[in-house]
Amino acid sequence: MQRAEVVLGALRKRAESRPDMVFLRLYRHLYNPDLYVKTKTSTRDIQKVIALLRTESYYPGRTPGCQCDALVEHALAQLIAAVFGLDLGSPDDRQGRALALRALSKAAGVRWALVGNLEGTLGEMDTHMLARVLGTRIQDGRVLELSRRIFQTRGWRGSLGAVFRQLCLERFDRLARGHREIVAYARWGTSFMAVGKERLDGLHEAVSGFLQTHLVPGAGAAQLRLVDMAWERPVFLGYQLAAGPGGCRLLVPAQVLKERLWGFVRENRSIHRPDRVGLGVERIVGLYRQELVQLFRDYALAHDGQRQLSRFRHYHFGSLLKTLARKEQASARAVMEKYRVVQEGKSTIGVRVATGLVVYPVVAPGCISS
Numbered sequence: 001m002q003r004a005e006v007v008l009g010a011l012r013k014r015a016e017s018r019p020d021m022v023f024l025r026l027y028r029h030l031y032n033p034d035l036y037v038k039t040k041t042s043t044r045d046i047q048k049v050i051a052l053l054r055t056e057s058y059y060p061g062r063t064p065g066c067q068c069d070a071l072v073e074h075a076l077a078q079l080i081a082a083v084f085g086l087d088l089g090s091p092d093d094r095q096g097r098a099l100a101l102r103a104l105s106k107a108a109g110v111r112w113a114l115v116g117n118l119e120g121t122l123g124e125m126d127t128h129m130l131a132r133v134l135g136t137r138i139q140d141g142r143v144l145e146l147s148r149r150i151f152q153t154r155g156w157r158g159s160l161g162a163v164f165r166q167l168c169l170e171r172f173d174r175l176a177r178g179h180r181e182i183v184a185y186a187r188w189g190t191s192f193m194a195v196g197k198e199r200l201d202g203l204h205e206a207v208s209g210f211l212q213t214h215l216v217p218g219a220g221a222a223q224l225r226l227v228d229m230a231w232e233r234p235v236f237l238g239y240q241l242a243a244g245p246g247g248c249r250l251l252v253p254a255q256v257l258k259e260r261l262w263g264f265v266r267e268n269r270s271i272h273r274p275d276r277v278g279l280g281v282e283r284i285v286g287l288y289r290q291e292l293v294q295l296f297r298d299y300a301l302a303h304d305g306q307r308q309l310s311r312f313r314h315y316h317f318g319s320l321l322k323t324l325a326r327k328e329q330a331s332a333r334a335v336m337e338k339y340r341v342v343q344e345g346k347s348t349i350g351v352r353v354a355t356g357l358v359v360y361p362v363v364a365p366g367c368i369s370s
Contacts, residue, residue: 004034004078011082015137023083027053027142035075041067056142060153070158073150077159080147083137086166094297097237100186101250101301104236107184108247110195114203115234116224118172118190118211133167175210179203186236193236195248200226238298252299252308260295261315270318272326281324281339281351285358288320292361310363320349320360 007029014021029035030053036046049071052058060069081087130151131144138144150160169187176185176194181202185194194203204226227234229243233251240251264270276284295312299305321332328335341350343362350359 008082100188103186113227114200249303264319272322
């Protein structure tokens with residue numbers, strides 16, 4: 001038997017070189033013990049699984065005392081992913097989100113946008129639809145039957161469900177990108193957005209039809225929005241997009257700042273946090289630091305990030321000073337003098353600990369980067 005990496009690599013290479021290729025004999029690869037090694041399961045259980053597969057007598061949930069279900073699902077998911085050229089590695093969420101947003105930010109001269117979310121549209125996919133999806137590349141009856149059994153038992157849970165979900169989303173991507181009326185298209189997870197210079201009625205109709213006929217009948221239509229960007233700035237992946245001649249500007253929505261400042265501001269004034277007064281100074285500074293740094297990261301691509309983060313920090317920093325002042329029963333000025341440090345030429349709050357200095361960040365040029 002060949003090593004699993006060699007088998008999967010060969011299948012993936014053939015799939016990439018011939019997008020229209022149909023695979024006929026995949027089931028036999030499930031007899032390869034090396035396909036199960038990375039699951040760190042005993043050789044005895046692996047041999048038991050292979051014996052059941054050889055006799056086509058494996059049924060999910062009917063083999064107590066053995067990790068059969070997890071083994072078979074893992075192996076089958078690897079084979080299907082290789083045939084369809086899918087990457088089962090853990091995606092970098094931040095990088096994927098940034099790539100999707102950059103694709104839209106480069107779209108120049110657009111006016112119309114179709115925004116939607118596919119969440120909930122995949123939850124009721126039946127085994128007949130599963131067979132049609134897999135059948136585009138797999139014509140091995142035993143693999144299709146095994147997939148049907150597992151999906152009927154496990155649904156979207158587990159590695160095989162993740163593969164099916166990704167296949168459905170990639171089919172949707174091909175549909176959306178195939179429309180001539182769009183200038184740019186991006187999807188991250190189940191959220192997607194397409195932009196164009198003219199109304200995207202054709203794409204809207206095609207997407208609605210796809211959701212009704214390929215996924216769940218009647219699902220998803222309410223989650224589609226056709227937006228005229230001359231009058232409205234749609235929100236996608238947490239950013240507000242403003243169309244312009246040189247591309248779409250990515251902005252921080254005002255509602256986001258309002259939500260993030262909840263509990264730190266009242267009547268346009270910073271307030272102390274009663275829930276933090278009882279904590280140590282290091283912990284208090286650390287919590288405030290973490291909140292500001294998270295905002296840096298979430299809106300690293302924002303065109304107005306410098307201005308909006310400075311505004312957020314003004315109130316947030318005031319809350320930090322007032323919380324420390326309430327803790328030490330002193331004035332905010334006294335607290336500032338006691339814990340004052342200088343970074344980027346500006347004064348801020350910091351406290352020295354055994355591992356170094358815990359500092360509340362300053363908003364300076366270059367602090368916001370992708």
